[in-house]
Amino acid sequence: MIAIFDNSRFRMALLAIAAILAVSAPLYASAYLERVLIFVFFNIALATAWNVIGGVAGYPSFGHGAFFGLGAYTAAILIVRVGVGLPLAIIGGGLVAGAFALLFSPLLRQRGFYFALSTLAAQFAIETVIRTWSFTRGMKPSDQGWNLPEMGSLHYFYWLSLGLLSLCILSVFLLLRSRVGIALLAIHKDEVVAASVGIPCTRYKTIALTFSAVWPGIMGAAYAPFLVFISTDNVFGISITLNMILITIFGGIGTLAGPIVGGLVLSLIDRIVWANFLEYHALISGLIIIAVISFRPAGLVSWFKKS
Amino acid sequence: MEEIFLFGMLRGAIFALAAFGFSLVLGVLGIVNFAHGVFVVIGALVTWSLHTQFGFNIALASLTAAFSMGVLGVVIQKAFIMRVFKLHPLMMLVQTWGVAIVATELANLIWSGSERLVRVNFPGPALITLGPVFIPTWDVIVFLVSVVAAGLLIALLQLTSLGRAIRACRDSLDSASLAGVNVDRVFMITMGICGIWSGFAGSLMVTLKPTATYMHFQWTLDAFIVVVIGGMGSVAGALLGGFLYGVLNFAAYFYSPNQAPAIIFAALILLLIVRPQGLFGLGQVGRK
Numbered sequence: 001m002i003a004i005f006d007n008s009r010f011r012m013a014l015l016a017i018a019a020i021l022a023v024s025a026p027l028y029a030s031a032y033l034e035r036v037l038i039f040v041f042f043n044i045a046l047a048t049a050w051n052v053i054g055g056v057a058g059y060p061s062f063g064h065g066a067f068f069g070l071g072a073y074t075a076a077i078l079i080v081r082v083g084v085g086l087p088l089a090i091i092g093g094g095l096v097a098g099a100f101a102l103l104f105s106p107l108l109r110q111r112g113f114y115f116a117l118s119t120l121a122a123q124f125a126i127e128t129v130i131r132t133w134s135f136t137r138g139m140k141p142s143d144q145g146w147n148l149p150e151m152g153s154l155h156y157f158y159w160l161s162l163g164l165l166s167l168c169i170l171s172v173f174l175l176l177r178s179r180v181g182i183a184l185l186a187i188h189k190d191e192v193v194a195a196s197v198g199i200p201c202t203r204y205k206t207i208a209l210t211f212s213a214v215w216p217g218i219m220g221a222a223y224a225p226f227l228v229f230i231s232t233d234n235v236f237g238i239s240i241t242l243n244m245i246l247i248t249i250f251g252g253i254g255t256l257a258g259p260i261v262g263g264l265v266l267s268l269i270d271r272i273v274w275a276n277f278l279e280y281h282a283l284i285s286g287l288i289i290i291a292v293i294s295f296r297p298a299g300l301v302s303w304f305k306k307s
Numbered sequence: 308m309e310e311i312f313l314f315g316m317l318r319g320a321i322f323a324l325a326a327f328g329f330s331l332v333l334g335v336l337g338i339v340n341f342a343h344g345v346f347v348v349i350g351a352l353v354t355w356s357l358h359t360q361f362g363f364n365i366a367l368a369s370l371t372a373a374f375s376m377g378v379l380g381v382v383i384q385k386a387f388i389m390r391v392f393k394l395h396p397l398m399m400l401v402q403t404w405g406v407a408i409v410a411t412e413l414a415n416l417i418w419s420g421s422e423r424l425v426r427v428n429f430p431g432p433a434l435i436t437l438g439p440v441f442i443p444t445w446d447v448i449v450f451l452v453s454v455v456a457a458g459l460l461i462a463l464l465q466l467t468s469l470g471r472a473i474r475a476c477r478d479s480l481d482s483a484s485l486a487g488v489n490v491d492r493v494f495m496i497t498m499g500i501c502g503i504w505s506g507f508a509g510s511l512m513v514t515l516k517p518t519a520t521y522m523h524f525q526w527t528l529d530a531f532i533v534v535v536i537g538g539m540g541s542v543a544g545a546l547l548g549g550f551l552y553g554v555l556n557f558a559a560y561f562y563s564p565n566q567a568p569a570i571i572f573a574a575l576i577l578l579l580i581v582r583p584q585g586l587f588g589l590g591q592v593g594r595k
Contacts, residue, residue: 289405
């Protein structure tokens with residue numbers, strides 16, 4: 001089994017088949033499956049982006065849901081108030097999320113639990129402001145959230161999310177192979193040593209945080225018109241952040257394939273549980289989390305690696 | 308103004324009580340327990356059940372609830388946290404989050420997720436006047452009980468040999484185990500103490516404010532904030548932090564109920580950036 005996976009030609013063939021299947025899915029899949037796959041693509045892209053700061057650099061951000069929400073709100077406001085097209089809205093969402101990530105960068109002075117807590121607090125603060133500010137249509141229950149016009153068919157959003165996901169994975173792949181990626185690994189291993197050999201840690205950490213915030217912003221901006229109606233309840237919230245973290249850990253933290261495998265398998269489990277044990281859904285996902293961390297902390301990917 | 312200060316102090320005592328265990332676990336085990344709020348809410352719900360369904364008197368109900376949360380703490384430590392203790396802190400965060408989900412879902416099966424409140428009948432006047440302010444007598448009783456519970460914990464840590472072992476582990480794990488302290492046992496007892504005091508905080512809170520399982524994460528965050536204000540690992544710091552946070556919390560909700568969470572979290576972020584060791588802390592404790 002392991003030997004076959006090590007064969008690079010076999011792996012390329014497998015990848016090509018998967019790519020063809022993924023691109024052509026709307027031609028034969030049901031509308032239900034198509035919607036499920038779109039959600040899976042969004043989840044994988046979010047987890048892949050989180051993996052850069054949380055997995056590779058070793059700074060577990062608990063505030064990434066905020067970037068997703070900011071992207072979605074930016075797109076909604078741009079589309080409804082200004083009337084721009086979807087591509088511009090997506091770019092806007094990425095830019096706003098990136099700008100907020102730069103504001104977050106003083107938090108990078110903390111580590112471990114403290115970084116996790118301050119990013120979590122930042123997310124709650126941003127969420128509260130958006131929930132209650134009249135510019136973002138908060139305050140009145142009757143007036144909360146944004147209705148977006150229909151911007152494309154299901155097929156359109158399928159290919160859009162697949163395309164964005166591919167770009168996201170490609171950009172992370174390139175980043176990890178660049179100077180920045182290697183520096184981030186060094187920072188993860190030992191930041192003091194990394195600084196002592198002349199790696200500008202603060203700059204690279206800021207780059208990593210911004211990079212991993214821009215993609216959730218972009219995905220959020222594409223998510224808003226797909227969902228048609230957005231409010232703080234469905235684009236903000238701790239569950240979005242936790243989802244990114246869980247998928248990454250489930251698949252294998254710090255690896256490129258981890259979030260992809262984790263996203264696919266976790267979504268599959270999620271669907272089966274939803275369909276069969278609706279009442280115990282949260283209970284079962286909690287048990288899966290505990291089981292994975294307690295018995296397989298390196299994630300699913302570690303099954304396929306030679307030790 | 309006086310009202311805000313007084314009511315803030317009254318609530319602050321319970322915040323402090325809920326934060327002691329969190330502070331100890333952070334100091335001794337060096338982990339952030341995302342399942343911490345579970346002790347508080349389930350302690351509250353057990354108290355409610357014992358008092359209203361089984362007719363226990365309130366003191367007995369609270370104590371039983373508190374000690375059963377202590378047992379829960381030991382079980383969580385033995386069954387889960389032990390296993391991943393040496394891994395990256397992130398793993399612990401996610402694992403204890405999973406424990407929190409499972410515990411609240413199981414509690415939902417029993418208490419169905421709705422809010423519960425215990426009404427306590429006691430002899431004497433319902434209100435006390437303190438200058439221009441009226442305060443419910445029961446709030447004052449709860450405040451005094453919390454302060455006594457805090458005193459008990461400080462005495463336990465300062466005066467007994469068990470407390471000495473816990474403090475030794477807090478100061479340095481390696482030296483403590485070199486000196487012959489059974490570290491695993493101390494960890495277990497620390498989680499037990501955490502459960503007892505947090506469960507007790509919940510059993511007091513349920514007599515003042517409706518409590519339900521969905522509030523568990525708010526309690527975890529509150530405990531975390533109190534500990535960050537007071538400094539990690541110090542009980543006296545947590546007590547002061549609790550009072551300060553109580554007043555800040557009450558003032559924020561009084562003056563700007565809509566933006567209160569934003570104000571509280573912004574204050575927390577500023578504090579973490581400027582003084583990560585806490586306002587009067589013993590210094591930053593933690594493995595990473």
